[in-house]
Amino acid sequence: MIPMEGKPGEAAGPQYLALRDQIAFNIEIGKLPAGSRLPSERQFQTSAGFARGTIRQALAQLEAEGLIYRRDRSGWYVSPPAITYDPTRWAGFMAYVTEQGRTPATITLAKSSINANAALADIFRVAPGSPLHVIERMRTIDGRPVLVERITVDPALAPGLLDHDLDGSLTQILKHKYGVVVARNRVDMRPCALAKEAAETLGTKPGAPSLTVVRTSFDEKGRVVEYDQEYWRHDAIRIHVDLSVRGEPDA
Amino acid sequence: MIPMEGKPGEAAGPQYLALRDQIAFNIEIGKLPAGSRLPSERQFQTSAGFARGTIRQALAQLEAEGLIYRRDRSGWYVSPPAITYDPTRWAGFMAYVTEQGRTPATITLAKSSINANAALADIFRVAPGSPLHVIERMRTIDGRPVLVERITVDPALAPGLLDHDLDGSLTQILKHKYGVVVARNRVDMRPCALAKEAAETLGTKPGAPSLTVVRTSFDEKGRVVEYDQEYWRHDAIRIHVDLSVRGEPDA
DNA sequence: GAGTGGTCTAGACCACCTT
DNA sequence: AGGTGGTCTAGACCACTCA
Numbered sequence: 001m002i003p004m005e006g007k008p009g010e011a012a013g014p015q016y017l018a019l020r021d022q023i024a025f026n027i028e029i030g031k032l033p034a035g036s037r038l039p040s041e042r043q044f045q046t047s048a049g050f051a052r053g054t055i056r057q058a059l060a061q062l063e064a065e066g067l068i069y070r071r072d073r074s075g076w077y078v079s080p081p082a083i084t085y086d087p088t089r090w091a092g093f094m095a096y097v098t099e100q101g102r103t104p105a106t107i108t109l110a111k112s113s114i115n116a117n118a119a120l121a122d123i124f125r126v127a128p129g130s131p132l133h134v135i136e137r138m139r140t141i142d143g144r145p146v147l148v149e150r151i152t153v154d155p156a157l158a159p160g161l162l163d164h165d166l167d168g169s170l171t172q173i174l175k176h177k178y179g180v181v182v183a184r185n186r187v188d189m190r191p192c193a194l195a196k197e198a199a200e201t202l203g204t205k206p207g208a209p210s211l212t213v214v215r216t217s218f219d220e221k222g223r224v225v226e227y228d229q230e231y232w233r234h235d236a237i238r239i240h241v242d243l244s245v246r247g248e249p250d251a
Numbered sequence: 252m253i254p255m256e257g258k259p260g261e262a263a264g265p266q267y268l269a270l271r272d273q274i275a276f277n278i279e280i281g282k283l284p285a286g287s288r289l290p291s292e293r294q295f296q297t298s299a300g301f302a303r304g305t306i307r308q309a310l311a312q313l314e315a316e317g318l319i320y321r322r323d324r325s326g327w328y329v330s331p332p333a334i335t336y337d338p339t340r341w342a343g344f345m346a347y348v349t350e351q352g353r354t355p356a357t358i359t360l361a362k363s364s365i366n367a368n369a370a371l372a373d374i375f376r377v378a379p380g381s382p383l384h385v386i387e388r389m390r391t392i393d394g395r396p397v398l399v400e401r402i403t404v405d406p407a408l409a410p411g412l413l414d415h416d417l418d419g420s421l422t423q424i425l426k427h428k429y430g431v432v433v434a435r436n437r438v439d440m441r442p443c444a445l446a447k448e449a450a451e452t453l454g455t456k457p458g459a460p461s462l463t464v465v466r467t468s469f470d471e472k473g474r475v476v477e478y479d480q481e482y483w484r485h486d487a488i489r490i491h492v493d494l495s496v497r498g499e500p501d502a
Numbered sequence: 503g504a505g506t507g508g509t510c511t512a513g514a515c516c517a518c519c520t521t
Numbered sequence: 522a523g524g525t526g527g528t529c530t531a532g533a534c535c536a537c538t539c540a
Contacts, residue, residue, distance in 0.1 A: 209442060292526070
């Protein structure tokens with residue numbers, strides 16, 4: 001067990017925030033380095049003298065701030081630094097994670113053919129019931145699962161796609177094996193909470209804070225080549241966009 | 252009090268998720284319209300037969316998902332639809348909120364002159380201790396506070412800026428009164444939790460889930476004209492970016 | 503099998519909002 | 522003044538992980 005430092009001057013307020021401050025302080029000064037495990041909730045109970053519910057409130061607060069994360073039924077850990085994601089750049093996951101000095105990996109969870117429901121039929125502009133490829137993958141950074149994604153591809157553009165090794169870059173495969181080139185990208189992002197299934201895959205709890213990123217890629221003819229729904233641990237990503245002027249200035 | 256509908260077939264799982272599903276169902280079918288108030292926690296306690304802690308777990312879950320929000324010590328309310336924000340477009344808050352059929356408003360909370368600390372001096376490339384304008388504002392959509400922001404401006408570019416009415420568009424003032432035109436924008440976003448002060452201003456609880464947006468605006472000479480830190484209620488915003496190809500494709 | 507977090511109970515008092 | 526959410530306690534049992 002890692003002994004915690006007391007923290008200096010504190011403002012008044014709820015006890016759980018005082019405990020939060022103390023833990024945050026120990027993370028700041030490096031006493032609790034990234035990736036290390038926090039003392040157990042019952043150890044905090046003893047050392048801090050609060051009820052377990054209060055301890056958990058402090059931990060939930062730190063989780064919401066992105067300072068710590070949990071591994072389901074295993075313990076609480078200090079979050080590693082977030083990866084910066086720039087939707088205006090075309091680099092894929094493997095590329096930009098490596099660029100930032102981290103180690104990415106991809107695990108294909110499932111691949112299958114489905115029939116388009118109304119929503120997907122609308123997105124791909126095909127008849128409802130048309131076949132579509134669906135690929136589910138999990139991606140890790142330095143061994144920690146950070147996102148699950150569900151990719152839908154129109155088999156008309158990439159027949160036999162599912163026979164390839166899908167642990168690398170999908171965009172690369174589409175380009176080199178099928179000559180499909182992405183000409184336009186649409187990206188939607190919003191904070192949300194993890195659904196049960198995604199939470200289990202990421203080894204965390206349903207309802208854990210998360211960021212949903214939906215990417216729709218089009219080729220030069222405006223056809224949808226890839227529809228990608230990503231669910232990120234919210235402490236693993238930050239968005240960065242750098243733009244020169246375009247569009248009308250302000251109001 | 253609004254009577255709640257029972258919800259149909261349910262999967263096994265924790266009780267708080269069952270209650271979550273029931274409330275979510277009532278929001279979906281419109282029994283609990285946007286902006287309306289939920290029954291009180293103690294009413295749920297009676298009607299659902301759970302302990303209050305379990306009720307609060309369900310509500311916290313719905314809050315994390317962005318379906319409901321709280322007004323401190325007042326009650327729980329159904330979240331209105333989110334506003335779409337496109338960082339690649341130049342439209343200001345007033346413009347894009349209006350475009351989406353909603354009513355924006357701005358309230359200036361404070362304006363003052365400070366001396367640059369190390370971090371700000373670095374951003375503005377001035378000597379530490381140099382004077383800087385700081386403006387704090389709150390912005391609302393349809394009367395609901397959705398963000399607080401802290402804007403820093405170099406007085407060298409806009410002397411006397413604080414004497415203007417700052418409830419409108421700052422970018423407009425900089426452009427029309429000072430001839431300062433934004434040529435480049437850098438935007439950083441990340442999920443986080445509201446600090447105590449921001450939470451109070453937004454009428455919610457510290458630690459409420461939130462999205463931080465930091466905008467740095469440059470003029471054509473590369474000088475920083477505006478440094479804007481925004482703290483959004485996480486259920487009030489979604490990001491949308493639409494891009495044509497640029498940069499190398501993938502890896 | 504010991505220990506972890508996940509869930510749940512049944513109370514309590516408080517600060518604050520609302521009427 | 523009555524009701525609200527905010528905080529806190531002191532237990533309990535369970536499903537699961539880990540050694």
